[in-house]
Amino acid sequence: MSKTLSRKHFLGLAGASVTAVALAACGGPSTDAGSTSAKALSAEDWSKVKPAPSISFMSSHPGKSRDTEQKLIEAFQAANPDIKVNLITGGSNYEEVAQKFQTSQAGSEVPDVVVASDVWWFRYAVSGAILPINALLKAVNVSSSDYKSGLIADYEYSDQLWAVPYARSTPLFYFNKDHFKAAGVPERAPKTWEEFAEWAPRIKSANASASGYQNAYQYPAIAGYAGWTLQNVLWGQGGGWSKEWEITANSSQSVAAMQWVQDSIVKNGWAGVSSKNAITDLQAGAISATISSSADLAATLKAAKEANMRIDVGFLPGGSAAASQVCPTGGSGLVIASKTSPERQLAAAKFVTFMTNAQSTSTLSAATGYMPVAEAADISAIVAQTPEFQTVVDQLKETRTQDFARTFLPGGDQELAKAATRIMNEKADVQATLTELKGTLEAIYNKDVKPKLKS
Amino acid sequence: MGRLDTSDAQTSRAPVHRPPLSIPKNRRWNRRTRRDAWVFAAFAAPNVLLILLFTYRPLVTNFYYSTLDWTLGAATATNVGLGNYVEFFTSPDASSVLGVTAIFTITTVGGAMILGLLVALALNQRLKGTTFARAVVFAPYVLSGVGVGLVWLFIFDPTYGVLSWILRTVGQASPQWVNDPKLALLMVIIVYVWKNLGYCAVVYLAGLQSVPAQLLEAASLDGASSLRRFTSVVLPLLSPTTFFLLITSLLSSLQAFDIIRIMTPSGNGTSTLIFDSYLQAFGSYNRAGYSAAISVVLFAGLLVMTAVQLRFVERKVHYS
Numbered sequence: 002m003s004k005t006l007s008r009k010h011f012l013g014l015a016g017a018s019v020t021a022v023a024l025a026a027c028g029g030p031s032t033d034a035g036s037t038s039a040k041a042l043s044a045e046d047w048s049k050v051k052p053a054p055s056i057s058f059m060s061s062h063p064g065k066s067r068d069t070e071q072k073l074i075e076a077f078q079a080a081n082p083d084i085k086v087n088l089i090t091g092g093s094n095y096e097e098v099a100q101k102f103q104t105s106q107a108g109s110e111v112p113d114v115v116v117a118s119d120v121w122w123f124r125y126a127v128s129g130a131i132l133p134i135n136a137l138l139k140a141v142n143v144s145s146s147d148y149k150s151g152l153i154a155d156y157e158y159s160d161q162l163w164a165v166p167y168a169r170s171t172p173l174f175y176f177n178k179d180h181f182k183a184a185g186v187p188e189r190a191p192k193t194w195e196e197f198a199e200w201a202p203r204i205k206s207a208n209a210s211a212s213g214y215q216n217a218y219q220y221p222a223i224a225g226y227a228g229w230t231l232q233n234v235l236w237g238q239g240g241g242w243s244k245e246w247e248i249t250a251n252s253s254q255s256v257a258a259m260q261w262v263q264d265s266i267v268k269n270g271w272a273g274v275s276s277k278n279a280i281t282d283l284q285a286g287a288i289s290a291t292i293s294s295s296a297d298l299a300a301t302l303k304a305a306k307e308a309n310m311r312i313d314v315g316f317l318p319g320g321s322a323a324a325s326q327v328c329p330t331g332g333s334g335l336v337i338a339s340k341t342s343p344e345r346q347l348a349a350a351k352f353v354t355f356m357t358n359a360q361s362t363s364t365l366s367a368a369t370g371y372m373p374v375a376e377a378a379d380i381s382a383i384v385a386q387t388p389e390f391q392t393v394v395d396q397l398k399e400t401r402t403q404d405f406a407r408t409f410l411p412g413g414d415q416e417l418a419k420a421a422t423r424i425m426n427e428k429a430d431v432q433a434t435l436t437e438l439k440g441t442l443e444a445i446y447n448k449d450v451k452p453k454l455k456s
Numbered sequence: 457m458g459r460l461d462t463s464d465a466q467t468s469r470a471p472v473h474r475p476p477l478s479i480p481k482n483r484r485w486n487r488r489t490r491r492d493a494w495v496f497a498a499f500a501a502p503n504v505l506l507i508l509l510f511t512y513r514p515l516v517t518n519f520y521y522s523t524l525d526w527t528l529g530a531a532t533a534t535n536v537g538l539g540n541y542v543e544f545f546t547s548p549d550a551s552s553v554l555g556v557t558a559i560f561t562i563t564t565v566g567g568a569m570i571l572g573l574l575v576a577l578a579l580n581q582r583l584k585g586t587t588f589a590r591a592v593v594f595a596p597y598v599l600s601g602v603g604v605g606l607v608w609l610f611i612f613d614p615t616y617g618v619l620s621w622i623l624r625t626v627g628q629a630s631p632q633w634v635n636d637p638k639l640a641l642l643m644v645i646i647v648y649v650w651k652n653l654g655y656c657a658v659v660y661l662a663g664l665q666s667v668p669a670q671l672l673e674a675a676s677l678d679g680a681s682s683l684r685r686f687t688s689v690v691l692p693l694l695s696p697t698t699f700f701l702l703i704t705s706l707l708s709s710l711q712a713f714d715i716i717r718i719m720t721p722s723g724n725g726t727s728t729l730i731f732d733s734y735l736q737a738f739g740s741y742n743r744a745g746y747s748a749a750i751s752v753v754l755f756a757g758l759l760v761m762t763a764v765q766l767r768f769v770e771r772k773v774h775y776s
Contacts, residue, residue, distance in 0.1 A: 029517065030526050030533035100738045103529030124742065128530035213615065213624070223635065224722040276614055276634035287615050411527070412741035415722070422724055426635045449527070449743075 029107065047140035052084055052348035059091040059112035061098045063168040063333055064296035064369030073364060077355045084348045095121060095333060106130055106340065113349040117164055117336045122156060123409045126163045127453050131336040133161035137350040148357070152374050155402060156334055164334035165357050166374035168365065170294040171328050171396050172230050174318060175280060175301060178311035180217075180289035183207040190315020194237060194261070197290075197318055201271035204289045211286065216273040218265070219288040220425065223274060228407045228417030229331055230292045234258050236327040236401065237320020242417060243406035246450075248442045250406065250420070251435040254322065260431045263424050274425050286310065292317065294331060295393045298370030302389060314392050316399065330400045332371060366390070372397050410445045515755075521748035528737055528744040540749035549732070553750075557710070557728040560645060564712070565705040567649040569698070572656025577686075579657065580664045590661070594654040601651070605718030608647045609634075612719075637725025644716050644726050651715070652708070656701055663697035664690065703765045710758060729754040 062070055067090070074086045091098035095118035102125075105111045117125060125131040138145060145153050145162055152166035174190040181188045184200065184207035191197035197218065204217040221230050228242065235241050240255030242248070249255055265272040275282050279291040284304045293301075298314065305312035317328045335353040337346055355361060359377035366373045367383045372393055384391050406413050420438040423429035522540055526533035544550050575593055579586050596604065611618045612633040620630035633643045667690055675685045713730055720726040723735050729750060737747030 029521065030524065030531060032524065032533055032535050096740065103742065104738075106529040106531070120740065124527070125529070128527050130529050215615065224724065274632070274635050276632055282615055285615060411743070412739070415735075415740045418722060418724075422635070422637065426632065427637065 047136060047343070047347060050140075050343045050347045052081075052351060053342065053344035054083060054348075055085045055087065056113040056345050056348045056352060057087045057089055058114045058352065059089045059098055059102060060116045061092050061094050062090065063095075063116065064170075064294075064365075064371055065300060066168070066365060066369050069365055069368040073356055073361050076361070077352055080355065081351060084351065086352055091115070102338075103128075103130065111338045111340045113338055113341055113345050114353055115336050115338065116167065116333045118333045119155065119331055119403060120408050120414055122164045122334055122336055123158060124411060125336055126158055126161075127450075129339060131163055132339040132346060133163055134165070134337060134350065134353075135162050137337065137346065138162070138165075138354065140347065141350045141354050143354040147376060148374055149372075149376060149397070151397070151400060151402075152330065152372070155330065164336045165353055166332075167335045167353075167357055168296065168332045168369070168371045169330060169334070169374055170296045170332035170371055171330055171393065171400050172233065172292045172317060173295050173298065173314040173392060173396065174290065174316065175283055175293055175297075175312060175314050176290040177283060177286070177288075178313050180204055180208045184289075188313070190313075191318045193324060194234060194318045194320055198265065198269070198271075201265075202269070205271045208289060213285065213287050215282065215287045217271040217289045218273075219279040219282050219291045220262070220266075220272060220274045221279045221292060222277055223418050223421050223425065226331075226414065227421040228414045229329060229403070231259075231262070231417070231421060232329045232404060232407070233292065233317045233327050234262055234320065236329075237318065237323055239320070239322030242404040242413075243442070245405055246446060248406055248439045248446070250442065251432065251439045256432050256435055258320070259424050259435060263428065263431055266425055267428050283312065284308065284310075295370045295372065295396075296332065298389060298393065299368065299387070300370075302387065314389050316392065316396050325399055326401045328396050328400045329403045331403070366393075406442050409450065410442060411449050412445060413442060416441050416445070518748050518751060518755075521745055522752045524745040524748075526743075526745040528742040533745065536745070540746045541753070543746065544749055544753065549727075553727050553729060553732045556641060556726065559641065560648075560712070560726075560728050561706065561709045563645050564648045564652065564709045565702065567645070568652040568656045568705060569701055571649065572653045572701070573660050573694075575653060575657040576660035576664055579661055590658070593657050596651045597654040597658075599651070601714030602718050604647060604651055605715045608643075608650075608715075609719050612643055634720065634724070640720050640725040644719050647715050647719065648709070648712060652705065656705065659697060659701055660694065663694045667693050703761070706761055707758060710754065710761075729757070 058070075058074070060067075060070060067088075071088060074088055077086060078084065089112060091101045091112070095116065098116055099118075099121045102112060102115050106128075111130075115125075115131075117131075122131070126133075135145075148166055152169050153162070155166070156162055156164040176190060178188045181200075181204060184204040186200040186203060191200060201217040208214050208217075221227065232242065235255055235258045238254050238258035238261065240249065240252055240258045242250050242255075262272075266274065273288070275291070279288070280293040280297045280301055282288045283291050283293075284301060286308075301312060319325060319327050335356060337349045337353065341349075357374055359373075359375040359379065362373045362375045363378045363380060363383065365371055366378070366380060367386070370390065370393060373380050380390065380394060384394070407417060408414075410416075416438060420434050423434045424431055523535060523537055524533040525536045525539070579590050579593065610616070612620075614620050614630035614632055614634075617630065623630050631639050633639045671689050671693075672685055675689050680688065710728075711730055712728065713734070716723070716726050716728065716731050717734070723731050723739075727735065733747045733750040733754065735741070736750060737744045
């Protein structure tokens with residue numbers, strides 16, 4: 002079958018191609034200062050909107066929750082037969098999801114609901130990629146008071162609510178009871194880091210002969226949110242990365258805390274830094290204790306049972322300056338994209354409130370170890386099945402909102418990790434490193450955040 | 457030396473008998489030219505348009521983005537002119553990024569070429585199993601960089617890795633390959649050289665097999681030792697191959713991404729220009745304009761190397 006290309010057809014094809022080129026060149030940001038993001042509708046406006054028949058949900062399946070998320074989606078579709086939810090795997094962690102969501106802003110199709118970690122939702126809000134959801138919650142008859150107050154408050158900015166809590170976690174102290182017993186120290190989590198520093202040399206020497214044994218304590222991999230877990234040590238000694246927008250990374254307390262961290266590795270030698278995943282090191286028996294997210298609880302206990310190993314969890318240790326309120330919250334919430342139609346946004350609101358209601362959050366908590374985010378969540382069955390989960394619930398009362406330097410500064414977490422690498426792996430001078438860190442964080446704040454903050 | 461004067465050339469030759477033409481010369485020429493032009497356009501236009509759309513348009517757009525202070529995903533941006541370039545070249549990170557890029561490029565290119573030449577010399581021997589050995593040596597080059605990175609990451613793992621197990625059996629602790637920035641760079645260099653030496657070996661092998669046997673025999677008769685034959689006969693004859701490999705390996709190393717991304721996702725000690733460009737835009741900074749400026753710096757570097765190739769190298773490379 003041969004068909005000659007007529008002049009008319011050729012010109013048509015060429016014209017279409019040139020148009021495609023021209024249209025494709027239209028992408029990218031506007032440099033017009035007057036451009037604004039989409040405005041949210043009021044509650045009354047939403048009453049006139051009919052939910053879209055189909056929406057998409059982009060997730061990293063936090064805490065290996067893909068099957069659980071799919072189950073919850075099926076339950077949502079059964080309760081809302083007119084709305085279909087397409088689950089999209091956006092990557093294996095929050096950063097990969099963020100990368101895909103932000104890149105999608107340049108195109109015409111964006112996911113309707115996205116899992117956003119504690120460091121990402123604020124950037125989405127500032128850049129206008131997500132919608133404030135106060136009115137939407139009202140439109141689907143959900144109140145912000147239905148959520149744990151300490152968790153929902155994390156998503157307030159500029160008198161608006163930008164997300165609902167979903168897979169919210171808190172770091173826990175995981176330890177190998179067999180190793181502690183062998184060392185003759187109490188089989189519980191230490192109350193303070195000073196107490197653990199007394200135990201640690203004994204723990205290490207008692208278990209050093211075991212094949213592959215490394216350390217009494219393993220700091221989590223620096224690439225995996227070092228700035229998050231180190232807040233515990235900093236707060237315990239009265240320091241911190243920042244106090245709201247004031248950078249305090251080089252305060253005397255912060256320097257003392259990070260010096261203590263460096264000494265535990267270099268001078269005292271009972272601690273190390275994981276190169277990949279400290280909780281896996283614990284499960285392998287290579288270390289005696291570590292700090293990891295509560296999201297690792299279910300999988301860790303299961304692995305320990307299979308390996309006939311006694312692993313337990315406890316509150317994060319306090320420090321010389323503060324014994325309580327030294328546990329940061331973490332994890333992710335659900336946000337709704339602003340670049341979609343009101344119909345899709347309303348369907349998305351129905352979906353996010355379903356995914357975070359009392360029953361759904363209990364299901365997710367039981368499967369993973371994330372904290373229940375709804376006030377009405379009944380966790381008695383979960384605790385009966387997994388008594389260690391009570392620690393997560395109890396620690397929730399002791400949690401503290403994270404330092405702004407980590408959560409709200411673009412690249413802040415990366416800069417904290419760089420400083421931690423220098424101090425913990427390269428034995429750099431602590432004072433000088435933290436002073437340099439302060440300068441870097443302040444520059445980021447002044448350049449990328451301060452001009453965009455709404456009063 | 458100018459263009460060939462066709463009228464002079466024709467007059468200097470013997471007269472050619474031409475049949476009478478039934479169509480006027482101008483009309484025949486125009487019709488054929490027009491038809492050829494249409495055929496050319498029909499074949500070339502789709503490719504030209506695709507190249508314009510997917511190569512040149514992003515290139516031009518990237519230049520434009522490099523002049524913006526633009527947060528990835530934001531609908532608006534501010535024009536900062538050359539501000540991103542000034543910031544990059546005056547930042548403390550620039551020297552680190554350029555230094556890592558230089559170390560990575562020089563060691564991977566040099567390592568792959570030297571080891572590739574040694575392997576090619578071994579494979580050039582008339583021994584049993586060389587065909588199988590050639591396939592084995594070349595195989596890593598065609599493997600996926602992601603797969604290679606994951607497997608080697610396991611090998612280097614200080615807790616569960618094969619390397620750590622071997623070291624433990626001789627009473628040594630494994631180095632912290634990922635945590636120590638210097639070791640992390642060494643780790644990705646080792647893996648990159650391992651993956652690419654097969655390519656150099658195969659190209660060098662082709663070069664070695666084209667070395668005339670008579671020259672080597674003549675050198676032997678003159679009493680030249682093996683080393684002398686290699687340095688005075690083989691190596692000079694391999695110079696076109698060496699130049700070719702130098703340029704292709706340089707361009708490839710400067711654009712190396714997959715192995716670095718998989719083995720050191722946060723760029724701890726391994727932030728080359730291209731990886732830093734990725735981290736700035738798609739890591740936690742989201743500085744798309746700044747990232748675009750870094751990629752323009754990389755582009756300029758590649759352009760200079762290509763120009764050097766065209767100016768000094770192309771004439772020395774023999775493709776047949």
